[in-house]
Amino acid sequence: MTGGEERHAMPRSPWLGRERLAGLVLLGFGVLTLAAGARLPFFTSGGVGSGLMPRSLSVIVIGLGLLQLWLARANPGPSTGAWSLGRAIPVAAGAILFALTIRGFDIGGFEVPELGLALAAPLTIIVAGMADKDARLGELLIFAVVLSACCIGIFRYALGLSIPVAPWLIGY
Amino acid sequence: MWDMIANLGLGLSVALTLKNVALCFVGCLIGTLVGVLPGVGPVATIAILLPVTLSLDPTGALIMLAGIYYGAQYGGSTTAILVNIPGEATAVVTALDGHAMAKNGQAGLALGLAAIGSFIAGTIATVVIAALGVPMTRMGLLFGPAEYFSLMVMGLVLAVVLSRGSILKAVAMIVVGILLSCIGADMETGRERLTLGLHMLHDGIEFVVLAMGIFGFGEIFKNLADPEARDVVKAKIGRLWPTMRELRENLAPMLRGTALGSILGVLPGNGAILGPFASYAVEKRLSKTPEKFGTGMPAAVAGPESANNAGAQTSFIPLLTLGLPPNAVMALMVGAMMIQGIVPGPQVIERNPELFWGLVASMWIGNLMLVIINLPLIGLWVKLLQVPYRLLFPAIVAFCCIGLFSISNDPAQIVMAVIFGLIGYALWKLDFELAPLALGFVLGRLLEEKLRQALIISDGNPLTFVTSPLSASLLVVAVVALAIAVSPKAQKSREDVFKDA
Numbered sequence A: 001m002t003g004g005e006e007r008h009a010m011p012r013s014p015w016l017g018r019e020r021l022a023g024l025v026l027l028g029f030g031v032l033t034l035a036a037g038a039r040l041p042f043f044t045s046g047g048v049g050s051g052l053m054p055r056s057l058s059v060i061v062i063g064l065g066l067l068q069l070w071l072a073r074a075n076p077g078p079s080t081g082a083w084s085l086g087r088a089i090p091v092a093a094g095a096i097l098f099a100l101t102i103r104g105f106d107i108g109g110f111e112v113p114e115l116g117l118a119l120a121a122p123l124t125i126i127v128a129g130m131a132d133k134d135a136r137l138g139e140l141l142i143f144a145v146v147l148s149a150c151c152i153g154i155f156r157y158a159l160g161l162s163i164p165v166a167p168w169l170i171g172y
Numbered sequence B: 001m002w003d004m005i006a007n008l009g010l011g012l013s014v015a016l017t018l019k020n021v022a023l024c025f026v027g028c029l030i031g032t033l034v035g036v037l038p039g040v041g042p043v044a045t046i047a048i049l050l051p052v053t054l055s056l057d058p059t060g061a062l063i064m065l066a067g068i069y070y071g072a073q074y075g076g077s078t079t080a081i082l083v084n085i086p087g088e089a090t091a092v093v094t095a096l097d098g099h100a101m102a103k104n105g106q107a108g109l110a111l112g113l114a115a116i117g118s119f120i121a122g123t124i125a126t127v128v129i130a131a132l133g134v135p136m137t138r139m140g141l142l143f144g145p146a147e148y149f150s151l152m153v154m155g156l157v158l159a160v161v162l163s164r165g166s167i168l169k170a171v172a173m174i175v176v177g178i179l180l181s182c183i184g185a186d187m188e189t190g191r192e193r194l195t196l197g198l199h200m201l202h203d204g205i206e207f208v209v210l211a212m213g214i215f216g217f218g219e220i221f222k223n224l225a226d227p228e229a230r231d232v233v234k235a236k237i238g239r240l241w242p243t244m245r246e247l248r249e250n251l252a253p254m255l256r257g258t259a260l261g262s263i264l265g266v267l268p269g270n271g272a273i274l275g276p277f278a279s280y281a282v283e284k285r286l287s288k289t290p291e292k293f294g295t296g297m298p299a300a301v302a303g304p305e306s307a308n309n310a311g312a313q314t315s316f317i318p319l320l321t322l323g324l325p326p327n328a329v330m331a332l333m334v335g336a337m338m339i340q341g342i343v344p345g346p347q348v349i350e351r352n353p354e355l356f357w358g359l360v361a362s363m364w365i366g367n368l369m370l371v372i373i374n375l376p377l378i379g380l381w382v383k384l385l386q387v388p389y390r391l392l393f394p395a396i397v398a399f400c401c402i403g404l405f406s407i408s409n410d411p412a413q414i415v416m417a418v419i420f421g422l423i424g425y426a427l428w429k430l431d432f433e434l435a436p437l438a439l440g441f442v443l444g445r446l447l448e449e450k451l452r453q454a455l456i457i458s459d460g461n462p463l464t465f466v467t468s469p470l471s472a473s474l475l476v477v478a479v480v481a482l483a484i485a486v487s488p489k490a491q492k493s494r495e496d497v498f499k500d501a
Helices: A018-036 A052-071 A085-101 A116-129 A137-158 B002-015 B018-036 B042-049 B051-055 B058-083 B089-103 B107-142 B145-162 B167-182 B207-225 B244-266 B271-286 B299-314 B316-322 B328-339 B353-385 B389-408 B412-429 B434-457 B469-486 B488-499
Strands: A105-107 A110-112
Touching: A018 A052, A018 B167, A018 B412, A052 B167, A085 A105, A085 A116, A085 B207, A085 B389, A085 B412, A116 A137, A116 B389, A137 B389, B002 B018, B002 B107, B002 B353, B018 B042, B018 B058, B018 B353, B042 B051, B042 B058, B042 B207, B042 B328, B042 B389, B051 B058, B051 B328, B051 B389, B058 B089, B058 B107, B058 B299, B058 B328, B058 B353, B089 B107, B089 B271, B089 B299, B107 B244, B107 B299, B107 B316, B107 B353, B145 B167, B145 B434, B145 B469, B167 B434, B207 B328, B207 B389, B207 B412, B207 B434, B244 B271, B244 B299, B244 B316, B271 B299, B299 B316, B316 B328, B316 B353, B328 B434, B389 B412, B412 B434, B469 B488
Parallel strands: none
Antiparallel strands: A105 A110
């Protein structure tokens, strides 16, 4: 599991080196879970309390994070390279759009209509598909329609999942 | 011995019903498909299909899901040989010499050897499971909570030892995985834990959501950021069946690969993935012409391919006999059993013998099917490989969304999986391995449950873990394994196993 060649480049700042960042992430996560579980009891009269595992494991994660930082003190590791988040955003947006429209959603007074699989699926496919640098809208459009029809056929009718298809048209 | 044959007979009678053969076929076909298509693996696929299995009976459901798993191992090697992209992590080694053979015009031979090796390995592994099933279950029945706890600790330590790269990072991932499994209502008191007040986290994180997030969405983020060059072999595929001579030459690598794969497959974590690497290293060391490895040695395909298939099958052993899933796929199998009301553990073989033996027998049938259906279908798989990734990933996104929604008809699960996808991508960027994270998460809840039970039984005395001889010896193995793994010498040989490939 290694990325492309660009990952061997030197980071701009030693704190952005892969190994140091890894240590910082562990440290941060450990502190977060320790804080979140701070009120959980270690022991109760009935035996182990609900806090024993979370709190002791958080301390271990913090310890590992510090150790990682110490190990990376001389060699902070290569740069993590370009993160290309621009590519991830359409994919994430497409999936979240599906979550919002499949059964409808109410965000503070603004109501997202219940579109069902018949519209939510093509919408997701098109939005997510735009993430590729070679994306072509026309091709995606046709693909989205065909694939959505297949999905409805397979998941709703052949496999019998109770997923809404087109409530605005056929009522389910 | 006779018991085993009788048991396998029972299994065959279950697995050979029309419905179960059909389900096995469907599983193998879907498995090969996802194995062939890069960017979608068995974990995401099984996760998507989990809600679907509700409408099947437990045996049929498991037969189909198992088919997906070993089918994917098989399909993964097809891509590795023809396109130089290992469709699955276990096919990384196959890509080295397999693709080189394909470039030399021996694609057919490589595919044929992979198929035959896989079949031989599958057959032997089936017998291994059948033979170990009963004794392992008996052992499992002797285990109390303290022993189970120690066994899981040992398993997690072995997973660290077998993982690639930094040991510290692997340990950290396991601990983070266990921590994530603590989120949600406490199993005894119902008290909310680590939810940060988020409603979404109140019921805890479903493993399916985590798996689809890091192995489904995460893979897509990764592939989009770092596109792989696809290099489909243009040369002719050539004859598929090896000659008797070629078969004879490769029989030994196949058997050695099967042995290595079977043993490593039982171990938790990377076990099944390590098999092919170990086999490659062994074949290279035994070869008279080690310098030719990498240029298209048939033994370097036959051995690792047998190892990966054997490992895929023997990794069912801890699940079926002890109820402990050794990797992410097996954890999903636990999910599939639980929806059907079957609690995995040593009691399964007694209470549901038709399920246990039916599943074991279906593996052999499935392997036979893979050889028979797939070799003639190679042309179709090659065509599928030409589906461009720009169309493939939106389809995967749509499938994941449908699967995630169907778990509990809750759109919030999709959002959570997207977040895990982004986390998985970030962790990959920081060179963390995700397999230990998944394993820690999978075993986390069980680990805490057994810890609490053991301490209740012993009246809060933590010495209970060392006063039981069985538990103590498991912990000793864990400590020794960890000590060996961090020693500089072992660090080096650990790297060597992967470096050869």
